[in-house]
Amino acid sequence: MKNLTKEILTVIKKRPANSHKGNYGRVVTVGGTQQYGGAILMSTSAAVHAGAGLVTCATAPENLTALHSLVPEAMFVDFTDEKTVNSVLLGANAIVVGPGLGTDKTSLSIVKNVFANVKPEQYLIIDGSAITLLSQENSLQEALPNAHIIFTPHEMEWQRLSGIKIAKQTEENNRQIQEKLNATVVLKKHHTEIYAPGAETVHLPIGGPYMSTGGMGDTLTGIIAGFMGQFANQDPQKALAAALYTHSAIADELAENSYVVLPTDIIGQLQEFMKKQVR
Numbered sequence: 573m574k575n576l577t578k579e580i581l582t583v584i585k586k587r588p589a590n591s592h593k594g595n596y597g598r599v600v601t602v603g604g605t606q607q608y609g610g611a612i613l614m615s616t617s618a619a620v621h622a623g624a625g626l627v628t629c630a631t632a633p634e635n636l637t638a639l640h641s642l643v644p645e646a647m648f649v650d651f652t653d654e655k656t657v658n659s660v661l662l663g664a665n666a667i668v669v670g671p672g673l674g675t676d677k678t679s680l681s682i683v684k685n686v687f688a689n690v691k692p693e694q695y696l697i698i699d700g701s702a703i704t705l706l707s708q709e710n711s712l713q714e715a716l717p718n719a720h721i722i723f724t725p726h727e728m729e730w731q732r733l734s735g736i737k738i739a740k741q742t743e744e745n746n747r748q749i750q751e752k753l754n755a756t757v758v759l760k761k762h763h764t765e766i767y768a769p770g771a772e773t774v775h776l777p778i779g780g781p782y783m784s785t786g787g788m789g790d791t792l793t794g795i796i797a798g799f800m801g802q803f804a805n806q807d808p809q810k811a812l813a814a815a816l817y818t819h820s821a822i823a824d825e826l827a828e829n830s831y832v833v834l835p836t837d838i839i840g841q842l843q844e845f846m847k848k849q850v851r
């Protein structure tokens with residue numbers, strides 16, 4: 573297993589002067605019931621702060637006011653309005669589905685609709701409730717689209733999706749299921765692992781228990797989407813690894829002076845941290 577090092581941050585590049593928002597990725601984030609609105613707000617805000625050019629959040633209408641007061645840079649669509657959701661999915665480079673989406677009938681039909689509309693060249697980050705739904709629903713497993721799929725389960729979500737009990741989640745066992753899924757798997761835990769098709773397994777040696785607050789993974793999905801939208805054209809696997817490294821490296825820096833590091837603290841440091849890499 574290969575250790576990620578800070579060298580990966582060279583993926584973050586100085587921006588060419590002659591460029592515009594259309595050059596930095598169109599991200600769509602799908603999730604957030606009324607109960608779990610915060611999850612998709614953090615994902616959306618993280619994508620904006622990580623530099624995504626255009627970000628649209630498809631969520632429950634109850635979250636609209638909170639979304640616009642937190643991050644007015646983001647656009648909004650009602651996640652049950654399939655026609656409008658499909659029109660924004662059409663132009664996306666990276667799509668996040670699942671943070672705070674819930675697992676009821678509405679959530680299931682939202683994921684089905686996303687799966688039916690994703691295109692092969694798009695990055696689809698499947699997280700949280702969407703992973704749980706996929707684990708439960710055969711019809712959803714059959715509908716997995718042809719796209720660049722990145723699953724971001726924590727160990728319990730991976731147990732549900734892969735059938736491998738947490739204690740048995742070895743590199744060999746995880747690799748077998750990842751190959752069956754024919755997708756990238758980011759197995760989140762203390763020292764997260766990345767399983768990508770045809771690549772050596774990568775291990776994230778940074779991050780720590782000061783990151784164990786709800787919303788930390790939701791935030792990661794937005795950073796990944798922002799990085800895929802901007803940097804995947806150099807090398808998608810490196811762009812993904814750089815997103816993971818950035819998330820935990822910011823946490824480590826903040827943890828020097830903080831007992832816990834909140835997901836929103838990480839979002840607040842993204843711009844400065846990324847600037848430091850291109851000086």
Ligand SMILES: NC(=O)C1=CN([C@@H]2O[C@H](COP(=O)(O)OP(=O)(O)OC[C@H]3O[C@@H](n4cnc5c(N)ncnc54)[C@H](O)[C@@H]3O)[C@@H](O)[C@H]2O)[C@@H](O)CC1
Pocket residue numbers: 607608609610611612670671672673674699700701702704726727728729760761762786787788789790
């Ligand atoms: N502010 C919000 O709106 C939040 C919404 N959330 C959303 O809530 C939904 C349910 O997700 P949850 O993850 O809370 O619930 P899950 O039921 O999927 O999993 C959580 C349980 O898994 C166990 N677990 C074992 N290994 C773990 C590991 N390495 N990392 C994390 N948990 C591990 C924990 O004991 C925990 O009780 C998702 O859609 C998620 O996005 C959560 O992210 C929490 C914050």
Ligand SMILES: Nc1ncnc2c1ncn2[C@@H]1O[C@H](COP(=O)(O)OP(=O)(O)O)[C@@H](O)[C@H]1O
Pocket residue numbers: 700725726760761762763764778779780781782783784785786787788789790791792
């Ligand atoms: N002890 C820890 N050491 C390193 N990273 C951690 C630790 N606890 C949590 N994290 C990181 O925080 C994130 C948690 O993701 P997740 O459980 O999906 O959160 P949520 O769904 O609440 O947003 C992952 O990136 C995980 O690696």
Ligand SMILES: [Mg+2]
Pocket residue numbers: 699700726789790
């Ligand atoms: Mg999560």
